[in-house]
Amino acid sequence: MSTASDTHGAAAVAEHGDGHGHVHHSPHLAHHFDSPEQQFMSAKLGMWVFLGTEVLMFGGLFCAYSVYRRAHPQVFEFAAHDYLSTKLGALNTIILITSSLTMAWGVRCAQLTQLKGLKICLVLTLMGAAGFLVVKTIEYTNKWHEHVWVGPSNRYYVARPPITYASLPPRTILPDNSADANAGTADAAQIRPVASGAGGLNSNYANPPETVFKEKDLTYDQLAPADQKNVATFFSIYFLMTGLHGIHVVVGMGLITWILIRANKGEFSSEFFTPVDLVGLYWHLVDLIWIFLFPLLYLIK
Amino acid sequence: MSSLAQSNEIPAPVADDVGGDGHHPKGAHAVPRRILIGVYLLLCFFTVITVAVAQIDLGPANIWVALFVAVIKSSLVVLFFMHIWWDSPFNGFVLIAAMFFVALFIGISMLDTKEYGPNFQAPELFQELSGNTPPVPTAGGSLPAMEIPGALAQAQVDDLWNHDPSKGQPTIKTMKYDDVVAAALADKGDRHLGMALFQKQGCIKCHTVDEKDLPRAPYLGNVTLRHPDDPIYIFQSVLQPSAVIAPGYTTNVFKLSTQQDPIEGFLVSETADTFTVRDVNGQVTTFPKSFVTLHKTRPTSLMTEGLANDLTVHDLASIYAFLNSLSHPSEE
Amino acid sequence: MSSTAELEHASPPAAAIYLTPPEDNYLTHDKGVMSWIFTLDHKRIGILYMGTVLSFFLVGGIFALSLRTELLWYNTPDKFHLDKELTLNLYNNMFTLHGAIMVFLFIIPAIPAIMGNLILPIMLGAKDVAFPRLNLMSLWIYWIGGTFFLYVLLGGVLHYGFAMFGHPNVNLPGGMGLDTGWTFYAPYSTTKSLAGVVPATLGAFVVGFSSILTGVNFITTLHILRPKGMTWFRMPLFLWGLYATSIIQILATPVLAITLLLVVAERTMHVGIFDPAIGGDPVLFQHFFWFYSHPAVYIMILPAMGVISELITVFSRKHIFGYNFIAFSSIAIALLGFLVWGHHMFVSGQSPMTDSIFSFITFSVAIPSAVKVFNWTATLYRGSIRFKTPMLYALGFILLFTVGGLTGLFLGALSTDVPLHDTYFVVAHFHYVMMGSMLFAFLGGMYYWFPKIFGKMYHEQTGQVAALVVFLGFNLAFFPQFIAGTQGMPRRWATYPEQYQIYHRFSTAGAYLMGLGLFIVAGNWIHALKRGNKAPPNPWGGNTLEWHCTSPPPYYNFKKTPAVDDPYALGAWEYVSEEQGWVPRHSEPPPLAPPGQNVAITH
């Protein structure tokens, strides 16, 4: 860990050692840094650490996704296949990748003091982001019209109290108040594994019945009872993931606009382009997350 | 502003414990055009690939392929668009560390939810370690020996049987049902003889009197508690087994599409998609309802008629006395 | 280990002490409220944190005392003929708010945000943290988060205040107190609870971001702003502690953020991830929550360990024993701390396999902790120990941490955890670790750096007496809870079977005693602020960089950064007098500075 960071200060020292006179007169140098490079590197390190926290934040949602997909694979097949459009997803992927390219290009322009190119790239990136949001809005409105929104506004929303062992089928066929005490001794011992089958115990993690629907597409009725309860959950996860990502896109647009304004004032040059670089990093992270969201949500077949 | 003013005359701290080239400040490397374009084309290419692969059904492999492609794409973005290729390795390390902890988080949470399977039994590993392994269902025919608490030796059984006071009296098969019952009600019976008969007549082969045993017929350890002051019920069950069938002991017959000979026994339990049946040998079978081609219940009990034909009324009463004593051991 | 070699041949400390005239230090540099609220100076931000955090500590403490009072009788509602429903709810609110405020608003920010901000850059020899604006932002974010909690608090006070006089339906929108326990366990928090779960979770969410930003700031500062000579293995151990803490803050807190967002979503939109009624899994919530909240325990204790390492070595006038092992054990604890969250779920229906894995890793965390304790003890060996107030707290810390750590063995072992889980044994255990250890380190550190921060000396004897009172009070309050817990007293109970009453009586008495001690501490500080003697630059003879500048430090900490070497080469200082404190050896004691004129002590 130390070695890595030590290579940081390097440029700083060397640069400082070279004694470029202009270093101390750089208008962007904060008082507690000794060289623009040091400032630049700390800015970048800080940004990367922050991006790390972003990754972990999304990690929570990915965890929920993984757990539920493992528990209810057929739900994910059914819902994704019937309600998510691969075309729109792929379109959005391309849009984001393109905007990533323009952003990276913008950074390049800033590094080479090509302000005009920088502005063009930023505008293109903004357009990409807007395009992405437009497509997302189309998808969301479709979901709204198909009544597969979050929670109770989802047509598959099932709210019933958690299934209790006492209410499981096996108990109903045991004698009501039994003339037969061993119904409770050996019988119940035999009951347990059976009752824990599909739709039985631990409905959250019950394996779907082995009846295979591979040939034709799943319909809701073909889902195991335990799974039917979780169709709404899939859409919750879908909306949470894409929603949080969408929020990041909106924030990114705000940042890019801010950079654009500063670029208009001609603030950036090969001497000072930190903000452009940082916003670039942020924007690429947004792209990065989508690169994972797309196959996980849209390509379940 | 004051800070800037001051900053001019301040010789600021500088790090000396580091090396590296001073000419290209790290991360400030301007990415060549062709690399940008090339990476972009690669990304688009992989997007097409992943969509295409998703159309092919590889079973569980699909998701892994998709994730693999996603990892390639993301590393392209990280390395070139995000400059890690030229940047200080530590920045990349930060990202990798973050990914690692996400993997950790997901991995362990999945391990738990996966481990917590739908089946109630703890995983075999733990059963072996803890030594509590469930009993293997006995194969057809071979019955595990069942003991009455303080069972009699064969000699004692024979002895009691030979000195049965009621020897020579008319046996039950020569009498009418109502007379037998009436007579038996009058007789107090001898519970030791009853115990001997319980063993000799083979009641014990199916009827358990110790709850630790796996029952193949209604448990009799506390039968007179469940039917207090109702010896008639007991007598009837002995003389006419099929007249009243104890709840849970109706004989079910299932014909399955998967096998030739039918499954016959007591219905232990039933879920949305499965039946579980325990046959007369105590063997338990569970099968999905979808296999069942025919399901009917027998009107008669598995207990054959006339087991008591060669006994006398006194013997019958003795068996009741014995069962009664099982329920009330206190009254020695 | 090459660094150890460096330490051997460390040159004597350069004593470039630069005395700015008293009227130009960071306290007096700018005037006016605005100059504080918008300050970018890490020391001022630290002071602002100190004010806010301590006032939240007061609130949490009041809740603690009131719930201890309720527990004086095993059947409070019946005994005083109170409305049972109301009393129980009130108690649930009290312990929840006590926990939530203490954890999110006091313990977690206390040492990193207060002392980290005040001391870290000076100790490092930097002029400020890497991102002063970000630093100020994290303070403001903390304030915003705190306001959420205050809103919940106000809601509770209104609701129950009116309810006592027969108006049960007076509510702020979504804010009638908080009754879920600070753990927000689903599905109670997401379905049944009628309290202000949403504002409270949002509050914790926001405060979490303040903690994240602080972590980002510290990590960058420690990586980039280390001046000439400050190699990784010349960093004072307090900085190692803060570094480890920052790692946890940036890696764990985001998961808390997403968890709390999910709770809010669950409550408002019924997304069905945690609520079993709509297909969710409550145990999954516990995985989410403890993935943050167990490492959070180390956010609380690691900087405390750093503080103790400083105090022990300075007041026993001796080089810290086993520097590398202490430094690495901090990192080891930080990383292992991420792999043990499941030991909070041994009885929650987690799979036996997972239980066993977590139990094993949990025990492995015990080892670095033990190493630290042994090293601190060994540091005393052949020292010349001065029992100033900070040292008393340090010794108290070692004892309390030993008890807390050892009782952790009971809870880490799978089978003994079963009867002890969720009983007062656990309550006592984590109060010994989080409250006892962390609070003692915090108070010790406050006393230790008080002269440096404010330039005033506190009253020594009062400080020592207060330390003893707090120590006795603490043990009286929490040791009986071990016994109560073993006997089976469950936690979070407002009424309880009579046989436990005796332990609660002791506990409450101890709580009051401790409260008294803390009031003496507060009085001591306030008195010192008003009319304490002027503090010398180095009252304790410490050799870390903050003692190389004036007390209070100038606005830019250092005009000329002193050359750095072994931070624990204490032999380089010698004691002169109360007024001048310690000065570099082989140099004539400096003449007393005439007012308004600065004197440089040159080497």
Added chain:
Amino acid sequence: MFMHPSILPILADIWMPRAASTVAGPIDWLFYFILYICIFFFFLILGLLVAFSWMYRYQPGKTQGPAPKHSTALELTWTFIPTVIVIVIFYYGFKGYLDLAVPPPNAYPVIVLAQTWGYQFQYPDGAIDDVLHIPAGRPVELILNSKDVIHGFYVPEFRLKKDIVPGRFNRLWFQANEPTEPDKPYDVYCTQYCGQGHSTMRSTVTVDSRIDFDKYIYKISHFVGPPPAQGRHIYEKHQCIGCHSVDGTRMTGPTWKNMWGNPVDFESGPRLAAVDAAYIRESILQPGAKIVKTFSNVMPPQSLKDEEINEVIAYIQTLSDNYKPPATTQPTSGPATAPTTAPSAPLTASAGSAPASDSTK
């Protein structure tokens, strides 16, 4: 192999309560094993601190001897020893835990159904009670379900604890060999915070001899009486009693006193002119449908059979002041003669009557 606590009697007295289950032995042994380790290390540290503080305290004029900055040998020693110790502790904890984890196949299963704020124990033959009775000397397996939020099941004397998680089926098993003394059952505590009544959510567990247990099961599974008495029985055994009073006092839920036939206001929706069977039935099956004013819905839906619901309704009717018992029905509290189909055991409305099999003999 167990180290008996009486090695340190004082400690043994104040720590664990009496051990009443077969699983308690190993747990206690490990507990005291760790306890002795803790005591050793605590006094080791304490002794060192005190000794050093005294020997090396600051004395004017006393010069400070040279001391090592570090000693790798020492470091390794006090890294290695704790490692060994914790591994040993982990091993025994792991072993004991496995015995807890896997019930023997012939365990006697009892279903524990928790809801805010009480327990309901269901025996294999369908008998239901709000206190737990178990047979002595026989492995018992508890199957824990919750109707609403997470609860806990904790019996200190058995050293047993498990959370009761809705949607999951946690199990625990144990064997108690000694019957409890009469009227001295063990306590059952809820250990997972579950809201307002958390601290009042308690029950008891009684260990019966085999024969007493059979009698008990027989008694509670053959309760027979006229509908109102049945209703009262359900009221007690299905935890209604936890939230609804029958004497007019306000509890978590509305009182049943004078509820029948009287108007009732709701948090939302029109006022109901007179409480009738339909309303009560709905409130039992879907508690959230209509919420009485000034109350909040903490009641989970109840899974009662139709006849049981009717019996509850019949009982509620008897609670209104203007209730006139039909000439045919007998007073609800008095002994009720059983139908001929049922065993001829005179039983009273409350389950606390004399054991049935006594009266049969």
